[in-house]
Amino acid sequence: MSPAFDKVHQLLKQLPGLGHRSAERVAMHLIVEKPERLEPLCSALREAAEKLHRCPVTGNLTEGEFCEIYADIARRKEIVCVVETVPDLMAIERSGAYRGVYHVLHGKLSPLHGVGPNDLNFMPLATRIENGEVNELILALSNDIEGEATCHYIQDELLAGRDDISISRIGFGLPSGGGIVFADAATLRNALEGRKKF
Amino acid sequence: MSPAFDKVHQLLKQLPGLGHRSAERVAMHLIVEKPERLEPLCSALREAAEKLHRCPVTGNLTEGEFCEIYADIARRKEIVCVVETVPDLMAIERSGAYRGVYHVLHGKLSPLHGVGPNDLNFMPLATRIENGEVNELILALSNDIEGEATCHYIQDELLAGRDDISISRIGFGLPSGGGIVFADAATLRNALEGRKKF
CATH class of the missing domain: 1.10.8.420 (RecR Domain 1)
Incomplete structure (x- = not known):
């Protein structure tokens, strides 16, 4: 025009x-x-x-030295939820279901797109683990091959031989309010695999 | 945050x-x-x-004195398509189906939202009509009550007693590629009313 x-x-x-x-x-x-x-x-x-800059410990964005959540004495520092992006972190915060702290990777491993371990924010997480600050790691990464690969990398490289740290991955399945008929096949497979005793 | x-x-x-x-x-x-x-x-x-500013004749946006389409000698000036917004104009241009010129109202009549005739760009259109520049008016306004009201206003106020100018409203019905089963009731009513001999 x-x-x-x-x-x-x-x-x-x-x-x-x-x-x-x-x-x-x-x-x-x-x-x-x-x-x-x-x-x-x-x-x-x-x-x-x-x-705004990245918090040197958690990778979250902050105007101060450390991010607000990490600086909050009421949050449990020994439980770390690993996310790909800051909006992921915000979404979990909005759920109100989590009282630990976070680690933001700023991406996920993706050989196809040329994203290797050195491109992601793994170092400060490795440091927290080595320093004995962490005793539980919750992986809140995407439900796709790249999220899966990133989970395996953390388990194999960052937690190798650390049986003292429990590790879990968030549950996958039917979204809240979602009817069976609207779910795609992969979601239904995940939901069936992730079934819980009722 | x-x-x-x-x-x-x-x-x-x-x-x-x-x-x-x-x-x-x-x-x-x-x-x-x-x-x-x-x-x-x-x-x-x-x-x-x-x-960018409004073309004083058509209401379309332009960097020059008049909008490109109006300035184009290949376009038929006596056929004027009336639209609500510039993106509407762009959408019609993309269709490639129209070789006349435009008039952009920059809105539609909406008493509920306090939009009256003085808030819309009617004046230059009235001038074009009075000057005898127009012999066909195509109303490409929304398929809703406000679009309908705006069509009636143009017919009753701007075209009163002008039997020399033909006026039409674009057709409503099933979108291209749309299956019957996906169409809402109002669209289907429009499609049935607008049926053509086959």
């Missing part, structure tokens, strides 16, 4: 979750409908990018 | 089509994963907001 609009559209389409039309909608919104929202958004993004 | 992150998240959630989680994902992407994309996006948005 116009080179300036097309450039915005192109850049917005690169953002995760935005397709051709949703990028078009957001562009129209910020350029024409509510241009007064443009500067506050850009300066908030810039400020956040400057202030 | 952090005040700076929360502020970004809050502002992103106000954008059309972004919910809680998709805003979280975009924020993470621009703040942490690909911060190098932040400045190009902000400056592209700023540049577009500065350069």
Whole structure:
């Protein structure tokens, strides 16, 4: 339509979750409908990018030295939930079901996409384990081959010979509110394998 | 998680089509994963907001004096397709099925949301009609009560006594590739009413 609009559209389409039309909608919104929202958004993004950094222990994002959850004395430091991304961590926090701390890997092992152990945030987790800070590890990684491979790597490399640390992987199965008829075959297989005595 | 992150998240959630989680994902992407994309996006948005304005004739966005489509001598100026928004116009352009020009209302009549005739871009369309520039009007407005009301307003107020101008509304019915079983009742009613001799 116009080179300036097309450039915005192109850049917005690169953002995760935005397709051709949703990028078009957001562009129209910020350029024409509510241009007064443009500067506050850009300066908030810039400020956040400057202030936020990874917690050196947990990999979570923080404005302070350590992340809020790790710094919270009420959280059980010896229980560590390993997640791929910060939004995963936020989702678990929203569930309100967890009182331990976290470790964020910032990805999962994926030889196909060239992601090896050195590309992920394993080191601080290895240090916590070596220092005897951990006695339970909960793996909350994706239910796919790459999540599986990452779980095995942690078990084989980081926990080798450490029988004092219990390790578990979160349960897979039917989502809450999900009817059998809507579940795909892989989910149903997981749900059947993960069945519990009733 | 952090005040700076929360502020970004809050502002992103106000954008059309972004919910809680998709805003979280975009924020993470621009703040942490690909911060190098932040400045190009902000400056592209700023540049577009500065350069783009409404075409005084059609209401479409343009960097020049008139919009590209209206300025194109190959387009038939006497056929005008009336749409609610610029993305609607873009969608029709993508279909490749239309060789006339457009008029963008920038909304639809909605007494419930306080949108009256003075809030929409009717004036330049009335001028085009009065000047005898139009001999066919195609109404490509939403298939809902507000779209319907807007069609009636155009017919009653802008085209009153103008039998020389033909007016039509785009067809409603089953979407391309859509099976009967997936269509809702209102769509099926429209499809039945809009049936054509085969």
